[in-house]
Amino acid sequence: MESNKIPLTLNYLGESHRLQIVHGQYHSLMSLIADYLAIPGFGLCCGMGSCGTCVVQIASPYSQVKRNVMACGILVNDELANMVILIPDKIY
Numbered sequence: 001m002e003s004n005k006i007p008l009t010l011n012y013l014g015e016s017h018r019l020q021i022v023h024g025q026y027h028s029l030m031s032l033i034a035d036y037l038a039i040p041g042f043g044l045c046c047g048m049g050s051c052g053t054c055v056v057q058i059a060s061p062y063s064q065v066k067r068n069v070m071a072c073g074i075l076v077n078d079e080l081a082n083m084v085i086l087i088p089d090k091i092y
């Protein structure tokens with residue numbers, strides 16, 4: 001049975017935030033993070049993948065692989081299901 005929610009985890013400042021996101025609720029991972037966490041300066045930049053202030057890591061719970069991404073260019077869809085989003089302590 002297919003769920004209408006996307007389970008994922010945001011990790012920021014040593015805390016894990018487990019979320020269930022409704023499909024279509026957010027256009028990008030950046031807008032989701034900006035909505036859930038009060039991170040000064042996050043989500044207030046270009047939104048077009050050119051300034052680099054929204055860099056986060058996406059980690060699969062099934063492997064050790066982490067990849068750096070621009071959160072503004074990542075769609076919130078089933079590809080993020082069960083992923084852990086690692087947000088750096090300092091946003092530049």
Ligand code: FES
Binds near residue numbers: 043070071072
């Ligand atoms: S907000 Fe500028 S690269 Fe994402």
